[in-house]
Amino acid sequence: MLETSMDLHLLHRAASAYYLDGLRQAEVADKIGVSRPSVSKLLAEARRIGMVRFDVLDVPTVDLTELAARLRELLGIESVRIAPGDQVQRDYRGIGDLLAEELRELEIRSGEVVLVSSGKTIHAVTGMGGMPQMPGVLIVPTVGGQQEPDPSFQTNETVRRFADRTGAQPRFIFAPALTSPTLWASLQADPGFRSVVDLWDGARAAVVGVGGPYRGRTSLTSVVPRHEPTLESAAGDICLHFFDADGATLTFPGSEFLVRLPLEVLRAIPSTIALAAGREKAPSIRAGAKAGLFTSLVTDVPTAEAVLAEAGIELPA
Structure with missing residues (x-):
């Protein structure tokens, strides 16, 4: 709405x-x-509010179809959509438009579940107009984050925004992203908590952000330690699952008490759409694909070119 x-x-x-x-x-x-x-x-x-929208079309500098095909082949995923221009500078408007196209093509039906993660890009696009209407669809968070000071990591708020835009039904996780051992045990026995996280299994689709490399990262949920040696080699994270350049999972002390979608459940989702923009995320995107954490990617031209360049692939003329 x-x-x-x-x-x-x-x-x-x-x-x-x-x-x-x-x-x-x-x-x-x-x-x-x-x-x-x-x-x-x-x-x-x-x-x-997005009732009226304007587009200033870019002068084409690359063949988007060819660029997407090369990136799709490199990453080994089902779909790549590329927005023109630098979408970070444009508040991710083009990313949101392409996400809307992806969701329309999925034809998600009433009663099915769409999972949503936290992050700056996700928070931005889920508040945009132009999203498809999905009445009866359940929008469910993939991670906790009830006490986060940064709105980008308050996943319940992102879920609410996305449900409002799509006419879907929101579900909320009333828990922080990182719990104590005592709270963790209590949550596992709590019927309200279980009624939401049990929706993770069998989800129709997920919309996730791709966190950048841990070292030098400026945007990070408050529960992840800032100077943790075990994460120094992290190329990025998806749904609070950190991975190195080869896609191998990395942990840190206490990470077993994170409220997050399990890896095996994430990998089993039929359509997981990753949103990522920014050249610094090139290694994160490649590593996330190696880890098998998404099936589709929505990005922009500078980011797509950076991913190919890092892999030593010649860019299309």
Whole structure:
């Protein structure tokens, strides 16, 4: 759903009259019975919530189809979608558009489960307009994060945003990402907790972020230690599962008490869509693919080129 305190029907009437019918703002004001300044506010709000969207098309510099084919072959995954331009600078708008396309093609049905992870990219795109409507679908978090100070790692909030945008039904995990041994034991016996995490098994799809290399990383959930020797070689993480450049799993003291989707369950999901943008994530994407943690990738041109270049593959002209 579109989130606003204004009347959605009035917003739609104003936006349609101005952008589709080509009326001037004064004419829109007369047509819908509001003041001229009110029309300006209505149009600005329609743009803010994604009811009205603009695209400034890039001048093509590469063949996106060829670039995607080479990247798909390198990673050994089912699908690669590449947004033009630098999507980090564009607040991931193109990533969100391509995720919407991917979800539409999956034709997810009422009663099926879609899992959602935490992370900056995931948090950004799940709040965007243009997502397909998925009534009756259950949106479920893959990790805990109830007490995280950074909104990007408050997975319940990301789930709620995504459910609002798609008309789906949210489910929440009321637990931190890292528990004490005592809390861990209590959660395993808690019916409310089990009713949510049991939905992980048999999920139809998952949307996950790809964390960058541990060393020098600026965005990291608060429960992961910042200077942990066992993670120094981590090329990245997905759903709080850290892996090295060869895709081998890495652990740290206490990681057995992380509230996260088990690796074997993640690998069994039919369609796991990884979202990643940023050249620094090139080794993370390659390592995540080696670990078998996603089946599809949505990225942008600079990131795709960086992954191929790191592998020594000549870029398409």
